[in-house]
Amino acid sequence: MSRAAERLKIVLNHLDRSPLCVRNSSTSTQQVVYSQPHALRYTFDNDILSTEQRLSYEENGFLVIKGLVSEGDINRFRVAFERICRGEVKIPGLIVMRDVSIAKSEFIPDQKAISKLQDFQEETELFRYCALPQILKYVECFTGPNIMAMHTMLINKPPDTGKMTSRHPMHQDLHYFPFRPADRIVCSWTAMEKINRQNGCLVVLPGSHHGTLREHDYPEWEGGVNKMYHGIRDYNTNHPRVHLEMEKGDTVFFHPLLIHGSGMNQTQGFRKAISCHYASADCYYIDVSKTSQENIALEVKAIAEKKYGGGFITFEDTWAIRGRLVQGERTNM
Ligand SMILES: CCCCCCCCCCCCCCCCCCCC(=O)SCCNC(=O)CCNC(=O)[C@H](O)C(C)(C)COP(=O)(O)OP(=O)(O)OC[C@H]1O[C@@H](n2cnc3c(N)ncnc32)[C@H](O)[C@@H]1OP(=O)(O)O
Ligand SMILES: Nc1ncnc2c1ncn2[C@@H]1O[C@H](COP(=O)(O)OP(=O)(O)OP(=O)(O)O)[C@@H](O)[C@H]1O
Ligand SMILES: O=C(O)CCC(=O)C(=O)O
Numbered sequence: 001m002s003r004a005a006e007r008l009k010i011v012l013n014h015l016d017r018s019p020l021c022v023r024n025s026s027t028s029t030q031q032v033v034y035s036q037p038h039a040l041r042y043t044f045d046n047d048i049l050s051t052e053q054r055l056s057y058e059e060n061g062f063l064v065i066k067g068l069v070s071e072g073d074i075n076r077f078r079v080a081f082e083r084i085c086r087g088e089v090k091i092p093g094l095i096v097m098r099d100v101s102i103a104k105s106e107f108i109p110d111q112k113a114i115s116k117l118q119d120f121q122e123e124t125e126l127f128r129y130c131a132l133p134q135i136l137k138y139v140e141c142f143t144g145p146n147i148m149a150m151h152t153m154l155i156n157k158p159p160d161t162g163k164m165t166s167r168h169p170m171h172q173d174l175h176y177f178p179f180r181p182a183d184r185i186v187c188s189w190t191a192m193e194k195i196n197r198q199n200g201c202l203v204v205l206p207g208s209h210h211g212t213l214r215e216h217d218y219p220e221w222e223g224g225v226n227k228m229y230h231g232i233r234d235y236n237t238n239h240p241r242v243h244l245e246m247e248k249g250d251t252v253f254f255h256p257l258l259i260h261g262s263g264m265n266q267t268q269g270f271r272k273a274i275s276c277h278y279a280s281a282d283c284y285y286i287d288v289s290k291t292s293q294e295n296i297a298l299e300v301k302a303i304a305e306k307k308y309g310g311g312f313i314t315f316e317d318t319w320a321i322r323g324r325l326v327q328g329e330r331t332n333m
């Protein structure tokens, strides 16, 4: 092999790209096949993940860590959530969502049932979740050392009213994000109680993160769909599914292209989970106009304008305003 080809091999090897084809100057095109294990593009090696865990995330697009968040912390998040439900605190930027079947009904037992809190970055107690050292340790394996908490949620999936509106359609979270690269974004999602098929656990399509971002829109569901619950219309229903049944404190980290959703809550309890989407602060914003993300960008812009007035806020701005640095330096986002 020529010196240049040798160097190219070293550089590309460093960039984790294999196998590759290089032109050998002296003879014809030749195939260079590496003998090292398959290149890892989704994770960094910082001594937290075992090789098995790295390979599993690379292959499946998610990783469950058992018992990562303590009972004490979860109980504190629950107390903070209930104070918000009772209207005892006013948090700037917080969005309180009710299930559409309740919001649109005149005959409801509990007017106050809250299905989701969104954007709790200004609520100190809940936001503590996003900065828990044991969570950030894992997040760093996916994002690298400069970490932004971009989106926060506490999901309180209500008992289904019979209209199946407690379901969350199959989707990719990247649909909502005007920043890239996707591989430097990760969601952490922690069960605040035992979560199983009965109360509507997460359902994932392992390996679907290897695909591209798909078109999303409201599903055609008879009983109605919650605002912004877009789904993928034509995902492969034969793709193997995994139901992530989890115990209180178990945490799943997953890639923003992983196709996932959650089932109907067939119990009488409110199924609770807390989550944060992180991105490397080195990510960059993209303009999503005229892409498949334009539909969600217009919806989010409309909500921001209704809340804050204007006409000057871009979809990217709505993210830059909400994002908070949780580790390292705010280099770009
Ligand atoms: C500067 C920063 C600005 C930031 C703006 C932020 C905008 C929100 C960003 C959301 C981005 C999501 C990113 C997620 C990334 C991860 C992927 C997660 C996927 C999701 O979970 S997306 C689902 C979450 N969706 C939302 O939170 C939607 C945002 N919420 C809302 O728009 C409002 O809360 C809502 C739902 C419209 C309720 O508004 P409100 O005005 O408070 O409620 P009213 O009771 O007055 O009802 C008005 C009107 O809306 C109907 N309604 C109420 N609830 C729902 C519902 N859940 N689904 C559908 N429709 C609903 C209600 O019946 C009324 O209808 P009318 O026909 O009577 O007018
Ligand atoms: N406004 C609300 N909207 C949605 N869920 C709520 C609201 N207030 C409380 N919750 C949640 O609903 C669930 C049931 O609350 P509820 O007050 O009925 O019972 P509890 O607090 O578990 O027990 P207790 O009977 O001692 O009050 C709890 O998990 C609570 O976190
Ligand atoms: O049902 C849930 O808890 C998670 C739903 C979800 O995937 C999301 O909000 O992005």
Ligand SMILES: [Fe+2]
Residues within 6 Å of the ligand: 171, 172, 173, 260
């Ligand atoms: Fe999601």
Ligand SMILES: [Mg+2]
Residues within 6 Å of the ligand: none
């Ligand atoms: Mg109570």
